[in-house]
Amino acid sequence: MGFTSAIEIEDTIVAIGSSTTPAARGAVRFSGADVMTITRQLGINPTSERSAHCVEGTINLGSPLGEIPVRALVWPTPGSYTGQPSLEIHTFGSMPILSAIVGRAIELGARAARPGEFTLRAFLAGRLDLTQAEAVLGVIEAEGRGSLDHALRQLAGNLSRPMEFMRSQLLDLLADVEAGLDFVDEDIQFISDDDLVARLDSIRSTLAMTREQLTQRTRDKSQWIIALRGLPNAGKSRLLNVLAGHEAAIVADQAGTTRDVVSVPMQWGDHNVMLVDTAGIETADGDSSLEQISHQAQLQADRAGREADIRLWCVDHASPGWEATCRAMHQLADEKRRPAIDLWVATKCDSLGDSPSDSTPSHPPAPDPWIRTSALTGAGIESLRQQITAAIESLDASEGVSVLGTAARCTGSLRAAETAIASAIDYVGGGDGHEYVSSELRLAASALGEVTGAVYTDDILDRVFSRFCIGK
Secondary structure, eight states, X not given: OOTTTTOOTTXXXXXXXXXXXXXXXXXXXXESTXXXXXXXXXXXXXXXXXXXXXXXXXXXXXXXXXXXXXXXXXXXXXTSTTSSOEEEEEEEEOHHHHXXXXXXXXXXXXXXXXXXXXXXXXXXXXXXXXXXXXXXXHHHXXXXXXXXXXXXXXXXXXXXXXXXXXXXXXXXXXXXXXXXXXXXXXXXXXSOHXXXXXXXXXXXXXXXHHHHHHHHHTSOOSOEEEEEEESTTSSHHHHHHHHHTSOOSOOOSSTTOOOSOEEEEEEETTEEEEEEXXXXXXXXXXXXXXXXXXXXXXXXXXXXXXHOXXXXXXXXXXXXXXXXXXXXXXXXXXXXXXXXXXXXXXXXXXXXXXXXXXXXXXXXXXXXTOEEOOTTTOTTHHHHHHHHHHHHHHHHHTSOSSOHHHHHHHHHXXXXXXXXXXXXXXXXXXXXXXXHHHHHHHHHHHHHHHHHTSSXXXXXXXXXXXXXXTTO
């Protein structure tokens, strides 16, 4: 028996709806046909049977807890979140007290809610579609501002609206195709083949783009990797220490001090980042033990650069051949191009008086887009921090259009819809009967219906709501 098939939707359910960690306040949630009766049996007297309201009172939980003051939020009609009479009791955030309230409610006829049952009832009542229900879980599980923003946008309908729009277009096309089948003897055409193919191809392109975004979203990002790259003695380690706020990497004037990758986890505003210092870029050939160590260091540095979300390309501005080194770093970045943001950092600007605050630098200033910095004086560091922050926020904003659970669930449905539309286009182009086209359009519309929950089975609901915690 599946998760959802074992649930009696009309039962009155109860669960702790707040965190199980100690807190000043906590909440117990109820939903179901007998909510108002149980509310009174708990000793709370609602003041209205027709509108939502708040009432204060006490609940007697017996010895040793005794009378507990509570504030009750009462929804006596089906106008609540779950589409049923509902109640929330707010009181002290003590788990023994909250658990005792749940226990007392069960004695009075309620049953313990299963995971996700409140949101399931909201979905079945039409308060949410399936992508919005998953967004509720996304809000709960969000680890950073970016993930939270994605979940809130999905909760607002940014995914379900275009899905329903495309499904509506498919159903309109299906109606035209099937109307033409009904009047085939009269030679009446409700939509031309060229128009049908053009509209289907537009829908298919949009679906492909959405599916690609969902696929990218399955790479859930809880930590951003920032790798420092550059030649030996380019000032990478000193810069990492300044950005990290402590001595994480060994700093020395001798080139090649860094061999192993040095990783420093830290909080960067609202984001978790990993600063990674790498060995200086150099050719490592030969069979000696020292050359073999250098070769392994280069492999590790290249791997760190490939895995990075942001790469800081560092060049010593005081070194001879500055311009040639800059060109070499740009060429190397292009050769190792991947979906990452490259920032260009001119280091050691203090040694030649070339700091952002100098009005008469003794060395030509680093041209844009190079960020002039001095780890020694701190000049330019704040500007670098701001550009790193902007890069993280840019990556975070483009990370996807959905919460992770939706991406994992819906990719197959979108692919099925694309395949069905492609088959419909092939049937039209091949001059086959529109009966085949109609069948494929039905399959495509059904697949899109699975995304939003317009079409669902117990299996789909099981996969979505069994991942919720109890009380949500």
